[in-house]
Amino acid sequence: MTYRRAPVKAPRLSGMALKAMVNTLERGGVGPALVEKLMRDSGIEQWRELSAGDAPPIQYPLPPGAPPTESQTPLEQAARAAAASPVEPKRETVAAFARAYRDRSTDPVAVTRKAHEAIERLDGGADRLGLFIARKPEEVLRAAEASAERLRSGAPLSVLDGVPVVIKDELDLAGFPTTLGTTFRKEPARTDSTVAARLKAAGAVILGKANMHEIGINPIGLNPHHGAxxxxxxxxxxxxxxxxxxxxxxxxxxxxxxxxxxxGGSIRIPAALCGLVGLKATWGRIPETGVPPLCWNVAHVGPLGLTVDDVAAVYAIVAGTDGHDVASRQQPPHHLSGYEDGALKGLRLGICTPYFEDADPDVVARCREAVRALTDAGATVVELPAPDLNTILWTHSCIILSEMAEAMLPQVKARASVFGLDSRTNLALGRHFRATDLIHALRHRHRLTRELLALMADVDVIVTPTTASTAPVIPEAALPAGESNLPVVDALMRFIRLANLTGCPALSVPAGFDRAGLPVGVHLMGRPYEEHLLLRLGRVVERATERRTPGLHVNLLP
Structure with missing residues (x-):
């Protein structure tokens, strides 16, 4: 198949023009006709006519994965990941916090107080960064005090004890509403999500609930209610x-x-644009118990971190079945076997060159350097056939938007205007899909997964950029409502969707910077349950990549 990406045919809209379009989409009469025209212009008819062959509308069973070659508890794995982290000045990693607590140069209480002061400075006033939706500083300080006491007595719960972390406001945290970035979800959660509970059990100090794009329906990050x-x-x-x-x-x-x-990239895209590591583990690898359902078939929760070792440490603690999440059952144990091995001889990197190069020149150049770091360590490159981007786009869009439209349907029926304009646009598209479209999408999901796993019999990972551009400019004139800009969405999601559709794990790792000093991310997608291999490759890229510090940055350690 020749590589081809159809151009996005949709106007960039904001303000009154966007509001008028949304109102039209939500009404009868011309609304459905307008939706159908937008979809036809973007290639849905070709997708509707494409046969899924013999694929049934159920997910292709993911292979079980190789058993771990090492046996360690999650806490031991987390400690191991932190121990692998090198000592670097001004890199405040999980390991750096653990070392500072161990040598008594600071403690969790002092760190938490500095964090609160920094949050007030960075997230207050007209120049706020829009970091948090909710915090309870006094409650956080009490958790830090308990952690400090455990450390003083020599009985830390884990390497994360006393380490500050933050949770997206899409996961339940007892005592806080799980707003999903909206204004109408106000009931406080009664219990913690599995992920929050595991972090607390490891002694992590949860600073608060992070801002997010409303209901997670867009990869931009401009929230009309809680700020950009x-x-x-x-x-x-x-x-x-x-x-x-x-x-x-x-x-x-x-x-x-x-x-x-x-x-649909909601961990990996901000990781790439913010110069971080982000892991979307295998579907179900990290339980979603206590995460309000938005998109059942493609959703994942997982860690973002300063370094690969930080992500590995958190992954080790939060992954694993909890007995409640159906998708997390009957999985092999998660592990970090071979994680520290930087010799990559025998590993094969799958690359489709025209697909890889369908990004901004600086992005391609930095990602080429990441590939060079992997080949210098012994890996080899295998050329792959071109992906069918139109099929991937519409299969993913149909599933995720149909599921989100159903999840939000009661609120849409009650009062659609509580949502921002871009969310209303996407929800209207989701409601427009036919039942036959969804079955067609599920059949193609099965087919795409089966074909990807067959392809990966000959390669160990597939390498692309994470995003086709670095962080776009915020459309200040369009705030707070934001805008509809599908070319930007496509640039951010071009390399992302297949990992969500198939459930395969994927890792974004910093690969350097563009000429404007904005971060570039490289994307590694692996076979099911091989997160340890992605993290191993990510460490090699990380150690070969230039490091810088953002202009807006604080230090919590002395």
């Missing part, structure tokens, strides 16, 4: 989304790791 999340590398640029605040808090130095959620 701004990129610490340049506050005039987006963070990416929908885990926008989760990316910005780590980049700004407020914590070495955070939790995001990813239905």
């Amino acid at each position: 999340a701004r990129n610490p590398w340049n506050r005039g640029h987006i963070t990416g989304g929908s885990s926008s605040g989760s990316g910005a808090v780590v980049a700004a130095g407020l914590c070495p790791a955070s939790i995001g959620a990813d239905g």
